[in-house]
Amino acid sequence: MTNESIDILHVDDNTKFANVTETFLNEVDDRFRIHSETDPTAGFEYLLANDVDCVVSDQDMPGSTGIEFLEKVREEYPDLPFILYTGRGSEEVASEAIRVGVTDYLQKGSGNDNYELLANRVANAVEQARTRREAERTRTQMRAIVENTNDAVVIVDTTSTIQYANPAVESAVGYAPDELVGESLTLLMPTRLEKPHVQALNRYLETGEKSFDWESVDLVALHRDGREVPISISFSEFEQAGERRFIGVFSVTSSE
Template structure:
């Protein structure tokens, strides 16, 4: 966590995992099983949270596995310290102090996974699988965010509007360029229904199409390019060209729309000729 943010520091199969537990034996066993049961090649162990925090200041890790009941600072307090510096670093609470209250509190504070210690070596097989899962999920999310950032930058460069939309057809994100296309400022659209920028006669067919897609996962129109009318803030209709995409984030299915005002696009094309 040298730069204070999450980054995947290793190639697949060479992930670095920090194990924090006040029991040296558990640290050693956890490290041993992780390396035997997965392709993780580097595990680092610490028996004191303060030492773990010092190490995090100077080194990068792909995940943390931490006990809960430790002297000086418990696992949830440790999680808070990590989240303050690196909100996306995978953190697994591996504890013998299992309770619904601790699990609920850990989830509310942003833990990646929660696993209660049990007798037998089977628990380490489960822990190994969970560790690889949270690392791979973080990797996918990191790559997805980079792709979205690049798409948004490209859209803004060419004056396109870029929207992220939920399965319930709510606008979750919009680039500032939506004002050029729809006449709304960015904060006026975020949190509103996509119907806000669609002529009323298309509302029913749009909602029906969303319902069918959620049920069948079958596309009934082209996502590569479709031309349809949009509704400007002042009430007039605008011809649009739209490219759709979809992705998953934190278990939620989201859609992207890159929107072009065809009138403006036509003008730019004529000026360039």
């Protein structure tokens, strides 16, 4: 975990309980900065005007419930960590909270252990949210680079099925990106190279042994018009949604 501060909005109509909760949470984790409100309306107004990393809310409050508050928050902040911290839990409440999009659900209890559990839930939820946002920023930046590079980029899965192709592929091999997605990578290979490619991929998947230097290799690609075009290509591997992916970045080295 990082040492970055964590701003928490705590909504609970019981002021005494809110103060005790704030005291204990600050003792458990000095990164916490807690702002308390006694009703969801004031809580939502605070949320609109301030940066908040996590909302912790009671369920049963005068004029509104924690789930109704959650529904309102989700309309504006679909990914903001929201923990329902309720004194009277039930399967019905838990089920409804999950349906609406609660991040976590915790029943109030006495003793330090309960506050430590709440602190851990808050910290974990915030860390996961920050990791997702950072990953999304990275994906957005990488997509912007890939979409605008002059090099052709193709991503395939372990069956050599093309999952992505960037716009530069069309100028290199004549196919628009959407014509390639879902097709086999062998579509871009002369017939004589198809079998060696499949064998090399299967061997790598089974043993991890590479048949050639992935950093740079000279090959030929099959253009849409039937021509063979010489290319310089590099390969790398990454994981996407738990699945192995292979990326090839190539450029045509000469033209006829």
